[in-house]
Amino acid sequence: MTEPLITLKNFFERARDGALTGVRCGKCGALAIPPKEFCESCHQRAWEPVALSGQGTIASYTIIRVAPARHAAEAPYAVAVVKLKEGVSLLGRIVDMPLDKLQVGLPVKFRPLVSKDQTTVGFGPA
């Protein structure tokens, strides 16, 4: 197979512009978040990039109150595993949502968090 793989750098360059990119296995149809060399389900290498909508619901979340040294000034902040409507999940920082209103099942939408030259995954109100 000769499809170009989505590297971490590719993923976050696209994410910076608001686009989430997954990869779908051309053999078994499994969907994954890159980078992946082989499909975890069928161990083939037949990836095709697919656009993800960025819409999903909170599968689990936590409010970090004791933060690592480099994030200490941002605490308290919420981190959630979000199940995207296409079926894969992404971990991200919750922004612009009151911490005491968070719950499992709450709809959220992807939002890139850009600071200097780093892009990270965020989710805001749907």
Place this chain on the structure above:
Amino acid sequence: MRRAAVIGVGVTKFGKHDRTSAELFAEAARDALADAELPPSAVQALYYGNVVGGETEKQLHTGPQAASVLGIPTVPTTRFEAACASSHAAFRHAVMEVAAGLSDVVLVGGAERVLNVSTAEATEYFAYASDAVWEQSVGLTFPGVFALIARAHMAKHGTTEEQMAHVAVKNHRHGALNPKAQFQKEITLEEVLASAYVADPLKLYDCCPFTDGGAAVVLVSEEIARRRRRAIWVLGSAAASDSMLMHDKRDLARVPATERAAAAAYRQAGLGPENVDVVELHDCFTIAEIVATEGLGLFEPGSGGIAAEKGWTSLGGKVPVNTSGGLKAKGHPIGATGAAQIVEVVTQLRGEAGPRQVEGARIGLTHTLGGNTATVLVSLFGRD
């Protein structure tokens, strides 16, 4: 394959020390060798666990350093890093070396020093075991990882914060009976529930502490073990791994690596969960104990919280879990933890655990988890 047995154990007092990790390991190893009635010259290999030495002590190559401080610098030494499961991973490989007939006497252990840095620094270094790009970048911490598991377990099974608090109360009650424990102090359910959130829904008393300490065990071949009265046999030792990233896990309320490692260890030993008399498992957070009791097959999926609430895992209960006080009360010097759990189970199976002895214990199990539930080791032990 040859059988292997543990004939010597040693562990330092857990807590804050003003000594390096190498010194802490050397103290534990000295005691383990004395317990085994073997001289340092008998050791043919050292398998060593240490995790954040590069950060807290600015020290790599901690294996040979530990061997040098112990006084066996020419013994082949390998350092293992498998996050909090490091010295249990070291133990499994030592079992394979003895079983393969390469060595007859292998020293296994580990040590960690973290209380020489601040809580914020230690929290950051421990988070290095999460993925740098996807997880550290958004500020995920280790309490955060297990808080995500706790919230999922609560949503799926109805587990409560009070049930989690029962784990902390029980492990502190056990720890009060262990002179090596960091916290030899009982706590109440009310104190746990009133403690401050660290990563909701986990509170301070749901979390194990940062700890300095060392632990060591002497593993030998059957031929040598047969000449010892107090040998404890290794009946099985298995490892399993799982996806590194939280976002790749299909069910956050489960730890599949625990289920796979346990199945493999039970198969090696020809035993099942119903045969186990005493368990030391990885209670880095109270929810971790609940999920581990389910994954090891001690209780049905989803009923670990009820088991904690009913006291089934307490000394005197159906299957006593973490008689040492566990990571929660005994403490969690991450590189030493796997070996320290083996020290407790061997002590129990020898009948030498004093006020925390499980009467008539014949089969013991240790379970150690590393990172974002991506590494798990399970070993089974038995006496003659």
